[in-house]
Amino acid sequence: MKPFAVGVTKLLRDTSSPLYFDLQGTIKDAFVTFSKVDEDEIVTVKGLVESVHQGLLVNAVIQTRWQGSCVRCLEEASGEIKVQVRELFEPQGSGEDDSYHFDGEILDLTELIKDFIVLELPVVPLCRKDCKGLCATCGQNLNEGSCSCIKDDIDPRWGKLRSLSDG
Numbered sequence: 001m002k003p004f005a006v007g008v009t010k011l012l013r014d015t016s017s018p019l020y021f022d023l024q025g026t027i028k029d030a031f032v033t034f035s036k037v038d039e040d041e042i043v044t045v046k047g048l049v050e051s052v053h054q055g056l057l058v059n060a061v062i063q064t065r066w067q068g069s070c071v072r073c074l075e076e077a078s079g080e081i082k083v084q085v086r087e088l089f090e091p092q093g094s095g096e097d098d099s100y101h102f103d104g105e106i107l108d109l110t111e112l113i114k115d116f117i118v119l120e121l122p123v124v125p126l127c128r129k130d131c132k133g134l135c136a137t138c139g140q141n142l143n144e145g146s147c148s149c150i151k152d153d154i155d156p157r158w159g160k161l162r163s164l165s166d167g
């Protein structure tokens with residue numbers, strides 16, 4: 001069963017009123033390097049399909065959650081994805097190859113959903129906006145407290161002068 005397939009038989013016969021849908025399912029292979037949508041995460045897709053001259057026009061809101069690891073502290077990170085889409089599906093065998101197509105009386109939104117989720121996945125996920133990350137010297141998670149490493153934040157040009165006067 002394809003959870004994101006919509007039967008459009010009625011719509012193709014009576015094009016005067018749109019077809020509303022409210023779908024839920026899961027999606028595979030939606031990931032980027034540091035974040036993903038889990039394969040058992042529920043994806044909700046609500047919207048409508050209209051019959052237009054060139055094919056079927058889909059207006060929908062896709063909603064789910066992403067998981068990943070924070071690029072600063074490596075702890076788990078997660079967040080919401082909510083994206084509005086408006087895309088034309090053309091009948092199979094017409095239009096451009098890189099546009100979306102529907103096959104006969106079935107409009108399968110799976111590819112569209114995956115494409116837009118992947119675009120929304122954070123490339124640089126953070127556990128929180130102000131994550132302090134890890135100490136570069138000892139690896140302490142600085143969100144949990146500071147470490148005892150001495151911060152060498154003196155301008156390196158002065159370091160030489162300092163060592164001269166210390167010596």
Ligand SMILES: [Zn+2]
Binds near residue numbers: 070074127132133
């Ligand atoms: Zn973090």
Ligand SMILES: [Zn+2]
Binds near residue numbers: 137139140147
């Ligand atoms: Zn440290």
